[in-house]
Amino acid sequence: xxxxxxxxxxxxxxxxxxxxxxxxxxxxxxxxxxxxxxxxxxxxxxxxxxxxxxxxxxxxxxxxxxxxxxxxxxxxxxxxxxxxxxxxxxxxxxxxxxxxxxxxxxxxxxxxxxxxxxxxxxxxxxxxxxxxxxxxxxxxxxxxxxxxxxxxxxxxxxxxxxxxxxxxxxxxxxxxxxxxxxxxxxxxxxxxxxxxxxxxxxxxxxxxxxxxxxxxxxxxxxxxxxxxxxxxxxxxxxxxxxxxxxxxxxxxxxxxxxxxxxxxxxxxxxxxxxxxxxxxxxxxxxxxxxxxxxxxxxxxxxxxxxxxxxxxxxxxxxxxxxxxxxxxxxxxxxxxxxxxxxxxxxxxxxxxxxxxxxxxxxxxxxxxxxxxxxxxxxxxxxxxxxxxxxxxxxxxxxxxxxxxxxxxxxxxxxxxxxxxxxxxxxxxxxxxxxxxxx
Numbered sequence: 001x002x003x004x005x006x007x008x009x010x011x012x013x014x015x016x017x018x019x020x021x022x023x024x025x026x027x028x029x030x031x032x033x034x035x036x037x038x039x040x041x042x043x044x045x046x047x048x049x050x051x052x053x054x055x056x057x058x059x060x061x062x063x064x065x066x067x068x069x070x071x072x073x074x075x076x077x078x079x080x081x082x083x084x085x086x087x088x089x090x091x092x093x094x095x096x097x098x099x100x101x102x103x104x105x106x107x108x109x110x111x112x113x114x115x116x117x118x119x120x121x122x123x124x125x126x127x128x129x130x131x132x133x134x135x136x137x138x139x140x141x142x143x144x145x146x147x148x149x150x151x152x153x154x155x156x157x158x159x160x161x162x163x164x165x166x167x168x169x170x171x172x173x174x175x176x177x178x179x180x181x182x183x184x185x186x187x188x189x190x191x192x193x194x195x196x197x198x199x200x201x202x203x204x205x206x207x208x209x210x211x212x213x214x215x216x217x218x219x220x221x222x223x224x225x226x227x228x229x230x231x232x233x234x235x236x237x238x239x240x241x242x243x244x245x246x247x248x249x250x251x252x253x254x255x256x257x258x259x260x261x262x263x264x265x266x267x268x269x270x271x272x273x274x275x276x277x278x279x280x281x282x283x284x285x286x287x288x289x290x291x292x293x294x295x296x297x298x299x300x301x302x303x304x305x306x307x308x309x310x311x312x313x314x315x316x317x318x319x320x321x322x323x324x325x326x327x328x329x330x331x332x333x334x335x336x337x338x339x340x341x342x343x344x345x346x347x348x349x350x351x352x353x354x355x356x357x358x359x360x361x362x363x364x365x366x367x368x369x370x371x372x373x374x375x376x377x378x379x380x381x382x383x384x385x386x387x388x389x390x391x392x393x394x395x396x397x398x399x400x401x402x403x404x405x406x407x408x409x410x411x412x413x414x415x416x417x418x419x420x421x422x423x424x425x426x427x428x429x430x431x432x433x434x435x436x437x438x
Contacts, residue, residue, distance in 0.1 A: 012337030012352030090184030160280030192258030243278025
């Protein structure tokens, strides 16, 4: 029986391997860890989350909520594992990182037709069917191999990870619990700044040293993961209109909206660990320890994870990929995950499902398929495969990618609900055809 190689055991690779195996096709899932570690992974588990423990909103009138609904219809493994390991996060779906990756690993290890190989792939056998899901931390050797394969150079940008602290080290007399605009439950700790505290923090931040070896050119960063110190150089109010925006939050002790607010999001099931929301950074660890303690409530913070910087590899998908997520010049090779130019956990994962099933259909000589642009999944795939290739940059799920409704609806929330209703119907219809006879 012919088999499929899935290269990379992250979110996309895990979804792809599970989808392929459940179609009765043998799959070799290659993961280089722990033999060859990365700068940011901390375990050898599959589907380890490295940036945040939040899978974002579950609300159906949001792009992320819609994407999850579509993934559920398509049989997502990760959503099943997330449900059993989730932690409180208001209207968002957040998980205990360690339990989540352990659950994914355990499930894949127990799934028939999956062989997990703990070794690095450095060269591709072009005669075999390969699904490349190596993500933002593609190894140097495979990266060089892909450059030869695609003829492209400098296909990377820099990504940054936010630090995490212990809940018990927070000064509870200064922070308060709330969700923005009181949406969902009050699951976030909020650190309120006065104008004087904010200005002091801001001045120290922009004067801090940055880790050597990385350019401050903003073109190197995806805007959703811009390092906090790079944002700060945009002006003294740049943080107050970005990650420290206070809108929708009222300090119960003053009854007023603070001058600025840092939110802390729960990262483990027991509520012992919290991450600094939007505080991806490349600051040296000593600078993080010093500057971030200027945030009200974090004066005695115990950092269990400092922010780190890493290279994020992605291919020029509009130039290289078909909408089926196959390489134009060699249809034996599929791509999925962040390496295709989608940005975000769920965005990466859903491409793994689509590429995985299409690889099965390719083996079985069945027509390959992809969802239409009325779905969030189809809109993402359309963007990464049809955009202008000259200045191609990664993209998150958003309603701006989806074609407008026939009838214009002024109310944004209602409009988004209608987008979602239309997308769900289209996804159900697509899934019936996509998964049939497999």
